[in-house]
Amino acid sequence: MKHHIWLVFRLPLIGVCVVLLFINCGEDNNPLVDNINVVGVLSYPSEAAGRVFVIRVDDNTVFGDGFIKSLHGTCGSGTEMNYSISDVPVGTFYVYAAVCVVSNCDEGPQIGDYLGFYGTGLSSPDEANATIPESGTVTLDITLSEIIEHDTEPPSTPTGLACSAPDETHVNLSWYASSDNTVIAGYVIYRDGDSMMTVLDTATTDSGLGCDTIYCYQVSAYDTAGNVSARSQQACCTTDQCPDTVPPSTPTGLVCNAVDETRINLSWQASTDDVEIAGYIVYRDGDSLKTVLDTVATDGGLSCDTLYCYHVSAVDAASNKSLPTDQVCCIIDSCLDTEPPGAPIVVCTGGEDRIHIYWTDPWDNVGVVGYRIYRDGWYWMDVTWCCVTDEGLSCGEVIEYEVAAYDAAGNMSARGGTHCKTDECDW
Numbered sequence: 001m002k003h004h005i006w007l008v009f010r011l012p013l014i015g016v017c018v019v020l021l022f023i024n025c026g027e028d029n030n031p032l033v034d035n036i037n038v039v040g041v042l043s044y045p046s047e048a049a050g051r052v053f054v055i056r057v058d059d060n061t062v063f064g065d066g067f068i069k070s071l072h073g074t075c076g077s078g079t080e081m082n083y084s085i086s087d088v089p090v091g092t093f094y095v096y097a098a099v100c101v102v103s104n105c106d107e108g109p110q111i112g113d114y115l116g117f118y119g120t121g122l123s124s125p126d127e128a129n130a131t132i133p134e135s136g137t138v139t140l141d142i143t144l145s146e147i148i149e150h151d152t153e154p155p156s157t158p159t160g161l162a163c164s165a166p167d168e169t170h171v172n173l174s175w176y177a178s179s180d181n182t183v184i185a186g187y188v189i190y191r192d193g194d195s196m197m198t199v200l201d202t203a204t205t206d207s208g209l210g211c212d213t214i215y216c217y218q219v220s221a222y223d224t225a226g227n228v229s230a231r232s233q234q235a236c237c238t239t240d241q242c243p244d245t246v247p248p249s250t251p252t253g254l255v256c257n258a259v260d261e262t263r264i265n266l267s268w269q270a271s272t273d274d275v276e277i278a279g280y281i282v283y284r285d286g287d288s289l290k291t292v293l294d295t296v297a298t299d300g301g302l303s304c305d306t307l308y309c310y311h312v313s314a315v316d317a318a319s320n321k322s323l324p325t326d327q328v329c330c331i332i333d334s335c336l337d338t339e340p341p342g343a344p345i346v347v348c349t350g351g352e353d354r355i356h357i358y359w360t361d362p363w364d365n366v367g368v369v370g371y372r373i374y375r376d377g378w379y380w381m382d383v384t385w386c387c388v389t390d391e392g393l394s395c396g397e398v399i400e401y402e403v404a405a406y407d408a409a410g411n412m413s414a415r416g417g418t419h420c421k422t423d424e425c426d427w
Contacts, residue, residue, distance in 0.1 A: 151225035155180035158187065158202075158219045158232045168211035168240040174203040178221035178229055190218040190231060198222075211242035244318035248273040251280065251295070251312045254325040261304035261333040267296045271314035271322055278317045283324065285309055304335035337409035339365045344403045344413070348420035354391040355420045359403045361386060366407050374402040374415065395425040 160176040178184055189197045189204060192215065197204070209215060215238075218231040253269040271277055282289045282297050285308065289299065302308060309329040314322040342362035349356045362368060373380045373388060376399055381388070390399065402417035 151182050151223065151227060153181045154227040155184055155221035155223050155229040157230045158221055161217065161219055161232045161235045163215075163217055163235045163237040165237045165239045168242060169207060169209050171206045171209060171215055171217070171237050171239065172203070173206065173217055173219070173235075175219050175232060177202050180221070180223045180227075183224050185222055185224045188220045188222060188228065190220070192216055193218075209239050211239050214238045244275050244316060244320060246274045247320040248277055248314035248316050248322040250323045251314055251325050254310065254312055254328050256308075256310055256328050256330040258330045258332045259298075261336055262300060262302050264299045264302060264308060264310075264330050264332065265296070266299065266310055266312070268312050268325065270295050273314070273316045273320075275316055275318070278315050281313045281315055281321065283311050283313070291315070302332050304332055307331050337366050337407060337411060340411035341368045341405040341407055341413040344371065344405050344416040346401060346403050346416045346418045348401060348418055350420055350422045352395050352423045352425075353393050354389055355393060355399060355401075355422060356387065356389050357401045357403070357420065358387045359416060362405045362413060364405070364407045364411075366409065368405045369408050370406055372404045372406065372412070374404075374417075376400050377402075393422045395422050397422045 155178040158175045158178050160174075162174055164172050166172060173189065175187075178187075186198050186200050187202070188195055189199065189206070191206060196206070206215070206217070214236055216234050216236040218234050220231045221229040248271040251268045251271050253267075255267055257265045259265055266282065268280075271280075279291045279293050280295065280297075281291050282299070284299060289310075290297065299308070299310075307329055308331075309327050311324040311327045313324045341364035344359035344362050346357065346359045348358065357373070359371070370382055370384050371386075372382050375390070390401075393399070398419055398421045400417060400419050402415040404415045405413040
């Protein structure tokens with residue numbers, strides 16, 4: 001069954017009667033009402049006079065969404081309402097009333113289109129405010145007591161925009177708050193001319209940026225009516241340099257030289273890097289030994305007569321390390337000999353005019369290289385063999401002989417000695 005609703009509205013003071021809407025409601029299984037009158041008065045401030053108004057009877061809490069009846073007209077003092085309702089469901093509905101700023105309200109209500117609203121803010125009545133009974137008359141007076149002016153004034157332009165780049169991927173932004181005749185709703189951030197985000201506060205961070213790149217920003221404010229200010233002056237920042245991930249070249253020409261029994265000198269050719277060489281790491285026998293700035297180093301405190309092997313890597317300021325050089329090895333000098341030989345044991349045999357002196361070959365940790373002979377306490381000679389003959393002597397002469405052994409390091413043994421005598425004279 002089809003249902004038909006006629007809505008009649010009288011404006012007695014200006015002599016206007018508008019028949020506004022014919023609604024085909026379609027099929028409905030709810031109980032229906034026949035010829036219910038809804039009467040009342042629409043009151044509004046004088047500022048609304050001559051404006052277009054809209055009244056809607058709705059079964060939804062959103063103005064204009066799923067409405068049952070709608071009426072437009074021109075505001076006049078003491079405007080009366082007279083609804084004639086038939087063939088609609090029995091129940092409770094929401095009644096909305098507003099005065100349009102735009103030429104008409106047919107396009108659907110938008111925040112900012114109205115000077116006044118009967119209900120809560122710009123949304124809906126606090127609760128359902130019209131009950132459709134099974135029969136009789138419904139009286140409803142609507143008063144638009146508040147004028148909500150349509151805001152067309154933009155906020156002031158934000159000032160003091162500043163930016164800083166804390167690292168290679170972020171830029172921090174801050175600015176001074178704008179002012180507005182109503183309420184600032186937020187700020188639009190522009191990067192390199194394009195809108196990128198909206199924020200509520202006067203500071204934000206732009207992230208996910210490219211390293212070593214310049215970015216330029218502007219800010220504009222907007223209010224609750226959607227008015228947008230002019231853009232601020234531009235502020236530009238450069239993000240930090242891209243992290244250095246390229247290692248230096250490998251050092252070349254590593255050589256080593258054993259200076260003595262405790263030190264080895266090292267030298268090599270300099271490496272190159274895309275930024276700067278910070279130093280060189282010297283490794284001994286596979287372990288990090290020291291870091292030096294130059295292309296030479298000395299390794300000290302070593303053990304004598306020992307093999308040591310080295311390689312070197314370059315490092316830059318970002319701690320990128322090159323591949324190590326080829327390994328070089330050096331044998332430290334032989335250990336310093338400080339141990340003297342043992343003292344020789346000296347024996348002799350005599351003749352009429354000569355004495356033969358012999359001695360034992362003493363022990364030494366390295367080896368005896370010579371002997372020093374003393375005659376009656378005085379140095380006589382050095383020899384490298386084990387025996388000597390003292391000739392041209394007188395018969396019956398007594399002489400003291402002493403022998404000390406020495407090694408290649410110059411370590412001298414204690415003296416071994418004996419007294420010797422030539423044969424007695426025959427006369």
